[in-house]
Amino acid sequence: MKFSYNWLKDFVDIEIDAAALAQKLTMAGHEVGSVEPLDGDFILEAEITSNRADCFCMSGMARETAAVLGRRFKIPPGFLKGMPKTGKASAGFSVSLESAGDCPLYTATLIKGVKIGPSPEWLRRRLESIGCRSVNNLVDITNYALFEWGAPLHAFDLDKLSGGGVNVRRARQGETLVTIDGKKNILTPEILVIADADLPAAAAGIMGGAASEVSGGTVNVLLEGAIFNPVLVRKGRQLMAAQTEASYRFERGVDPERVRISVERALMLILSLCGGSAENCVQKGAKIPRRKRIRFSLSGAETLLNIKLPQKSASGILSSLGFTVGRSSSDILDVEVPLYRKDVQQQADLEEEIARIYGYDRIAPVQPSVVSELSGLTAWQCVLGMKNLLAGQGFNETVTYSLVDRKALEFPSEKPGEPIEVLNPLSREQEVLRTSVMPGLLRCLAYNLNQKQEELRLFEIADIYYRNQSAAGNEERVLALAVCGTRRYFNGGSFCEETLGPLHIKGALEMLFAWAGLKDFSFRQHSVGMNISVYAGKERLGEIIILDKKQAADFDIKNRVAVLAEIRLEPVLRARFSLHKQFHKLPQYPAITRDISLLLREEIPLREIFTVAGQAGGGLLKELKLSDIYKGEQISSGYKGLTVSCVYRSDERTLTEEEISPVHAGIVNALSDRPGVSLR
Numbered sequence: 001m002k003f004s005y006n007w008l009k010d011f012v013d014i015e016i017d018a019a020a021l022a023q024k025l026t027m028a029g030h031e032v033g034s035v036e037p038l039d040g041d042f043i044l045e046a047e048i049t050s051n052r053a054d055c056f057c058m059s060g061m062a063r064e065t066a067a068v069l070g071r072r073f074k075i076p077p078g079f080l081k082g083m084p085k086t087g088k089a090s091a092g093f094s095v096s097l098e099s100a101g102d103c104p105l106y107t108a109t110l111i112k113g114v115k116i117g118p119s120p121e122w123l124r125r126r127l128e129s130i131g132c133r134s135v136n137n138l139v140d141i142t143n144y145a146l147f148e149w150g151a152p153l154h155a156f157d158l159d160k161l162s163g164g165g166v167n168v169r170r171a172r173q174g175e176t177l178v179t180i181d182g183k184k185n186i187l188t189p190e191i192l193v194i195a196d197a198d199l200p201a202a203a204a205g206i207m208g209g210a211a212s213e214v215s216g217g218t219v220n221v222l223l224e225g226a227i228f229n230p231v232l233v234r235k236g237r238q239l240m241a242a243q244t245e246a247s248y249r250f251e252r253g254v255d256p257e258r259v260r261i262s263v264e265r266a267l268m269l270i271l272s273l274c275g276g277s278a279e280n281c282v283q284k285g286a287k288i289p290r291r292k293r294i295r296f297s298l299s300g301a302e303t304l305l306n307i308k309l310p311q312k313s314a315s316g317i318l319s320s321l322g323f324t325v326g327r328s329s330s331d332i333l334d335v336e337v338p339l340y341r342k343d344v345q346q347q348a349d350l351e352e353e354i355a356r357i358y359g360y361d362r363i364a365p366v367q368p369s370v371v372s373e374l375s376g377l378t379a380w381q382c383v384l385g386m387k388n389l390l391a392g393q394g395f396n397e398t399v400t401y402s403l404v405d406r407k408a409l410e411f412p413s414e415k416p417g418e419p420i421e422v423l424n425p426l427s428r429e430q431e432v433l434r435t436s437v438m439p440g441l442l443r444c445l446a447y448n449l450n451q452k453q454e455e456l457r458l459f460e461i462a463d464i465y466y467r468n469q470s471a472a473g474n475e476e477r478v479l480a481l482a483v484c485g486t487r488r489y490f491n492g493g494s495f496c497e498e499t500l501g502p503l504h505i506k507g508a509l510e511m512l513f514a515w516a517g518l519k520d521f522s523f524r525q526h527s528v529g530m531n532i533s534v535y536a537g538k539e540r541l542g543e544i545i546i547l548d549k550k551q552a553a554d555f556d557i558k559n560r561v562a563v564l565a566e567i568r569l570e571p572v573l574r575a576r577f578s579l580h581k582q583f584h585k586l587p588q589y590p591a592i593t594r595d596i597s598l599l600l601r602e603e604i605p606l607r608e609i610f611t612v613a614g615q616a617g618g619g620l621l622k623e624l625k626l627s628d629i630y631k632g633e634q635i636s637s638g639y640k641g642l643t644v645s646c647v648y649r650s651d652e653r654t655l656t657e658e659e660i661s662p663v664h665a666g667i668v669n670a671l672s673d674r675p676g677v678s679l680r
Helices: 018-027 058-069 121-129 137-149 230-240 245-252 256-273 298-305 311-320 347-358 379-392 438-450 502-516 549-553 570-577 606-620 657-672
Strands: 002-004 031-038 041-047 093-097 105-112 153-157 165-170 176-178 184-186 192-195 200-203 220-227 277-285 292-297 324-327 332-337 455-467 473-490 495-499 521-525 532-536 539-547 562-568 592-601 621-630 639-648 677-679
Touching: 002 058, 002 121, 018 031, 018 041, 018 058, 058 137, 058 311, 093 105, 093 277, 105 256, 121 137, 137 153, 137 245, 137 256, 153 200, 153 256, 176 200, 192 230, 220 256, 230 245, 256 277, 292 298, 292 347, 298 311, 298 347, 311 324, 311 332, 311 347, 379 455, 379 502, 379 570, 438 455, 438 473, 438 562, 473 502, 473 570, 502 521, 502 532, 502 539, 502 562, 502 570, 539 570, 562 570, 592 606, 592 657, 606 621, 606 639, 606 657, 639 657, 657 677
Parallel strands: 093 165
Antiparallel strands: 002 041, 031 041, 105 220, 105 277, 153 220, 165 192, 176 184, 192 200, 292 332, 324 332, 455 473, 473 495, 473 562, 521 532, 532 539, 539 562, 592 639, 592 677, 621 639
């Protein structure tokens, strides 16, 4: 919003230049983006937050200026003209409210015998300096009062209103209103209107109607000051596609005190610039609410802000902002909050007011005290750890919809139960709750492949939902992984390509299980098909699914093999919670590595080889690693070649060849004695 430096000086004695004032206001929470000179004035453009509706006007910003400068906010003598005697009706004129919730307050001041003409130069220049176009003296005065005090006003040509009164009501379906911008609006009951006996005369809080607007022939005026429901104003403004200065303020809240002052200021200017006389004021609505009172603890503020806060200083800052301050005790102030400060509700709000006027830059930084306490892991911390682990392996997290179409669940995987239907689905694509996360990951794969992404590793940790045989609903957290495409890397001499497949998912799961401390896990290939079940002991965790090109094409993945996995997280979290880590000394003595090349049947898993070798190796065998896997012309059909590396080390000494050879020979013999395994 734009503010005039000279206009602010009507309320505050400012002895610093506009640039210095802009800096002080910025430090107090009202960021001033620019200061521009204009015809002997300076225009400050400030960013006002939506909770500070009181600062969308000159007087509000002047009060802030007085506080940051330590000056007194003043209203010059003769600025206001008291409203005429308030009555229920005047010469047959009446005001009716259909709902006090829609319009908590409505005042109609009748002014007769006005003379419409051009505005004086000082008024026109002030409005134009902040971007408001001059219309005529009376309309300009209502705009002037709005920008000065923040409460929108509207002037009707009284003689153009039929029926001797106005009614604040909801619009009837299909009613029309031509607003002062010439636009014809078709109204709905969601729009609040000011109507005469026949038709709507204005959209309440948004814009007046052309049929009742003030013109050169206007003699008698109805000056409206009101409070309208912010939600209704916002809905009406959106339906009419009309953003106005009035709606902007009504949406953020207007209080009865500012309505009264705006009307009194406009009355003074109308009577002095337009002539005429104020006949009567008709007021309807609720009584002015009581001001909120807060017991403010000085010691509490000192502790929070880390400053010494004398009672006089705190009282002075709050008083300069418009709060009424009384003393309850040496440590407690009784603070009465003005109605225009709806953002102040508690002690912390007053502490913030003191801090920003005192100056954040004057508050000495202090290292906060932290009390270290041992606490167990939470499920959220474990899940976060899983996400970090998977991200470190090159996977990207996805978030997919819980609601899916039933066809998407026709997927070649084991189902935990029957899907739960949505009673009133918004669309066919959201008719059931998902029983698996994998269909959502497949959509993500297809979308990213269409965007020319070649290497895709995705994961999602989310809930699935299903009914069991007893028809009870179940919710379970799972981890889903998906890989597709090729990985391109530089091996030192040239670029190489690697197709992403089941081993990449298996490796990610193995690392996850090791992190969680999950023991005795295994991967078992199905007797039919290529899918792989994942177990922890005898408990089935989930499965790895390999979609060939034909199956993947059903999910818009063309000419690619996609591999997915989904495992239950409850056993993994359970293992992580029970994991007790121990520190082991770093090895002091070197390791010695020996390789064993084996030929074994295709169906024998690597874990079986590692188990046999580990049992035969004893305490000197510290690690087993798969160095190579080979299938080719030299390997018979139904067999595979493996090279296993055995790492030996002692914690007490450097091992010799004489110590390693018998242990290694024992491992070789144990492996070669297994059916389907031979040395290569």
